[in-house]
Amino acid sequence: GAGVSQSPRYKVAKRGQDVALRCDPISGHVSLFWYQQALGQGPEFLTYFQNEAQLDKSGLPSDRFFAERPEGSVSTLKIQRTQQEDSAVYLCASSLFVSRLAGYNEQFFGPGTRLTVL
């Protein structure tokens, strides 16, 4: 079956521009996550959805970052007034479910969108 897809794969923006990054999760996956990966680093959590509800946005670095998943499937990460420090790979992951009791959280990642802000 199809995996997680992300578009665009590469995005170059001038400082101050707004960008929108799209994620198509695996069909039927309830949970969706966004991560930011700087060069040479591991991914860092940005935000998490369960269906259409944004349950955790504690990792969003500023109020310029906004994510939505209005119908509980496709998600969009929007960055307003981009800055050079926003340059990174933005990874989306989906998971069938998240259970606090089981503590089991197997996530499947998309290929990422590499954002370069000039």
Added chain:
Amino acid sequence: TQLLEQSPQFLSIQEGENLTVYCNSSSVFSSLQWYRQEPGEGPVLLVTVVTGGEVKKLKRLTFQFGDARKDSSLHITAAQPGDTGLYLCAGGGSDGGSQGNLIFGKGTKLSVKP
């Protein structure tokens, strides 16, 4: 702040050698996952361990979860050039943390030379 410390950060070895990558934390995790990431791609899940002391084998890769569920190791036997990549450990369901997200280490960049 929950941190996962991975070591070593870089590893360059010859084909056929063995290696071990370590992942340590002061936090207890409900599960720990190992991923491999190649340039331009997202991380690909290798294994999930959930029980303290658990050992899982995947061909030449052996994964171990510490008894206290705070640390893990990945051992590769007879490394091959195809093993080259960034190896990431990630902890889930940590005490006091968000129930959803994974906490990632910075990764170990492995290069296996023929």
